[in-house]
């Protein structure tokens with residue numbers, strides 16, 4: 001761990017409220033189990049990135065805090081009531097205060113993310129103040145990186161990619177748009193299930209054990225919900 005490098009910031013809302021848009025495919029326990037496995041896989045990936053100073057997760061979920069302990073990540077408590085933009089702003093501020101040089105905001109819903117994508121994101125930052133990677137489907141922002149302190153307010157939400165571009169430009173920052181192929185597809189809706197191709201081992205084993213029909217290659221019709229038992233059941 002080194003405070004002076006680039007840090008990953010992972011916003012993570014409570015697992016029990018995550019993945020709502022997959023409600024037609026997974027029951028509540030299934031969505032929470034999937035969200036937990038995806039964060040677990042992401043933290044393992046980030047821990048393997050030797051060019052990162054470290055990882056900070058921002059949220060309120062006690063299980064997420066436990067995952068941080070397991071993967072050597074830091075945890076900053078923030079209420080979900082305050083929303084995603086507040087979580088990112090507060091995390092970036094905390095990192096800047098500790099002397100981190102840059103922040104890579106990495107959501108936990110990018111199942112295809114690879115170390116090469118993180119390296120490409122950092123390379124984008126090497127020549128620019130800010131680097132942005134759009135979501136391929138909905139105009140969202142899948143990766144946002146910036147030198148610290150963060151000089152503009154994050155504006156996650158509808159069409160956030162264009163709004164992040166505009167906010168960074170308005171603040172006088174140069175913006176790179178690096179090619180990060182593993183970060184193009186996020187998992188939001190049933191039609192995003194192909195994004196699970198190449199997902200990490202924990203995500204895959206949750207799906208294989210509880211919902212094999214959701215694994216790419218055998219995608220179920222959206223109209224037939226797959227109910228996932230809780231781990232105890």
Ligand SMILES: Nc1nc2c(ncn2[C@@H]2O[C@H](COP(=O)(O)OP(=O)(O)OP(=O)(O)O)[C@@H](O)[C@H]2O)c(=O)[nH]1
Nearest residue numbers: 011012013018019020021058059083084087107108
């Ligand atoms: N700390 C924090 N993280 C959030 C919040 N909202 C979303 N996130 C995180 O931001 C990333 C993108 O999340 P979303 O796509 O908005 O939510 P999701 O749980 O994947 O899906 P939906 O419930 O369908 O919106 C994930 O890592 C979430 O855990 C929030 O209010 N607080």
Ligand SMILES: O=C(O)[C@H](O)COP(=O)(O)O
Nearest residue numbers: 140141156157160186188
């Ligand atoms: O700005 C965004 O990209 C969204 O607020 C968060 O991403 P989503 O498309 O996964 O909801």
